[in-house]
Amino acid sequence: DIRVTQSPSSLSASVGDRVTITCRASQNIGNYLNWYQQKPGEAPSLLIYGASSLHDDVPSRFRGSGSGTDFTLTISSLQPEDFASYYCQQSYNVVPWTFGQGTRVEV
Amino acid sequence: EVQLVDSGGGLVQPGGSLRLSCAASGFTFNRWNMHWVRQAPGKGLEWVSYISSSSITTYYIDSVKGRFTISRDNGKNSLYLEMNNLRDEDTAVYFCARGHPIVAGASDLWGRGTLVTVSS
Numbered sequence: 290d291i292r293v294t295q296s297p298s299s300l301s302a303s304v305g306d307r308v309t310i311t312c313r314a315s316q317n318i319g320n321y322l323n324w325y326q327q328k329p330g331e332a333p334s335l336l337i338y339g340a341s342s343l344h345d346d347v348p349s350r351f352r353g354s355g356s357g358t359d360f361t362l363t364i365s366s367l368q369p370e371d372f373a374s375y376y377c378q379q380s381y382n383v384v385p386w387t388f389g390q391g392t393r394v395e396v
Numbered sequence: 397e398v399q400l401v402d403s404g405g406g407l408v409q410p411g412g413s414l415r416l417s418c419a420a421s422g423f424t425f426n427r428w429n430m431h432w433v434r435q436a437p438g439k440g441l442e443w444v445s446y447i448s449s450s451s452i453t454t455y456y457i458d459s460v461k462g463r464f465t466i467s468r469d470n471g472k473n474s475l476y477l478e479m480n481n482l483r484d485e486d487t488a489v490y491f492c493a494r495g496h497p498i499v500a501g502a503s504d505l506w507g508r509g510t511l512v513t514v515s516s
Contacts, residue, residue, distance in 0.1 A: 321499065338502045378441070
């Protein structure tokens with residue numbers, strides 16, 4: 290199985306901060322890396338697919354980058370509604386499509 | 397409204413069975429691949445199973461192979477997960493999710509989830 294290591298597991302930030310979350314895959318996955326946001330008690334929602342493509346209606350302050358084994362999610366200016374957990378997921382050509390352990394962004 | 401509504405969760409004893417359902421609306425269900433993803437209490441996300449739009453292709457995570465069966469009824473716009481021989485470690489919120497049209501393993505629409513608790 291392809292392992293995905295996400296860091297940090299949690300971070301403290303303030304409104305307006307620039308936030309960076311990283312994911313590292315255990316093998317080359319090209320650009321098959323997706324990012325999700327999940328708020329407490331809610332289902333996840335897709336933010337970015339294919340490493341850098343913004344999903345519909347996702348604000349432009351979210352940016353995904355990287356390829357191969359190293360990927361980054363950047364929130365350029367943290368907003369109050371961005372306090373949540375974030376997960377990366379590799380969706381390379383083999384199952385299982387594994388998720389990172391998650392990053393909790395809190396005040 | 398485009399949505400997925402999961403149902404069928406509950407409390408079941410180890411070794412028991414449960415059938416989850418997911419009702420789709422607001423989109424052409426038979427054109428979309430579908431997934432089940434689960435989340436144990438306080439834990440991260442785990443992809444569980446996939447079914448193609450025509451049911452020809454199915455995939456499972458190793459830990460549920462031989463115990464879980466994914467299926468769909470395109471005439472009823474519904475997705476199912478038949479779960480047998482349930483174990484304590486299957487306790488989780490189960491989400492049905494729509495497969496992304498470009499990236500097979502990604503999911504662009506999620507149900508709210510249904511809680512499965514396996515306990516004696």
